Amino acid sequence: MNYTTYQKTDIEGIIELFQTTFANSEGEAEGKVIGAFAREMMETTPKEDLQVFIAKDGEKIVGGVMFSTLSLEDDKTAKLLSPMAVSTEVQGKGIGQGLINHALAVLKSEGVDIAVTYGDPNFYSKVGFAQISENIIKAPLPLSFPEGWLGQSLNDESLEAIPGQSGCVSALNNPELW
Numbered sequence: 001m002n003y004t005t006y007q008k009t010d011i012e013g014i015i016e017l018f019q020t021t022f023a024n025s026e027g028e029a030e031g032k033v034i035g036a037f038a039r040e041m042m043e044t045t046p047k048e049d050l051q052v053f054i055a056k057d058g059e060k061i062v063g064g065v066m067f068s069t070l071s072l073e074d075d076k077t078a079k080l081l082s083p084m085a086v087s088t089e090v091q092g093k094g095i096g097q098g099l100i101n102h103a104l105a106v107l108k109s110e111g112v113d114i115a116v117t118y119g120d121p122n123f124y125s126k127v128g129f130a131q132i133s134e135n136i137i138k139a140p141l142p143l144s145f146p147e148g149w150l151g152q153s154l155n156d157e158s159l160e161a162i163p164g165q166s167g168c169v170s171a172l173n174n175p176e177l178w
């Protein structure tokens with residue numbers, strides 16, 4: 001499995017990956033919503049605020065994960081993981097964890113201090129995320145499932161409370177995603 005950073009030529013394949021994977025797990029309509037969300041992330045987010053990592057099996061894109069800037073009222077830097085998908089037919093083989101671990105190593109090497117995400121604690125706890133309260137980092141929008149607000153430190157310091165609000169990129173600024 002090759003874990004790498006996406007190229008412009010990968011964009012349509014990544015959208016297809018998100019649409020098909022979520023259609024399989026949550027139905028056709030949700031597949032369309034997440035496919036459109038993945039497109040919006042890549043088309044509207046300024047380059048410096050988005051990193052997309054993919055898992056490739058030969059030429060086939062079988063996994064994708066996006067990290068976008070979460071702005072904080074602090075000099076610490078944070079990235080938010082969303083969305084993420086691994087092709088239905090190769091799920092449960094460690095590709096998701098391998099892809100996130102690759103991405104986190106790149107972010108660490110770039111000096112990013114914190115990674116956060118909003119998802120299933122059972123999966124994301126396998127790659128270092130733990131539940132955080134909004135007293136540690138405020139979510140950018142109201143959370144419908146506060147147990148899914150997760151974070152981890154990427155530097156040598158433990159995650160300490162960061163006062164103030166946080167802000168996400170415009171594609172994520174949609175209450176239906178939260």
Ligand SMILES: CC(C)(COP(=O)(O)OP(=O)(O)OC[C@H]1O[C@@H](n2cnc3c(N)ncnc32)[C@H](O)[C@@H]1OP(=O)(O)O)[C@@H](O)C(=O)NCCC(=O)NCCS
Nearest residue numbers: 025084085086091092093094095096097098119120122123
């Ligand atoms: C969730 C997902 C990204 C995990 O990728 P993966 O390559 O299948 O995961 P890995 O093989 O690295 O890890 C497997 C572990 O994750 C957990 N896991 C796998 N799929 C899961 C899911 N849909 N929900 C919760 N946990 C899941 C399992 O507990 C499994 O652990 P085990 O092997 O000890 O049983 C992938 O299954 C997927 O794309 N699912 C559909 C879309 C989705 O739910 N995306 C995440 C939304 S933020």
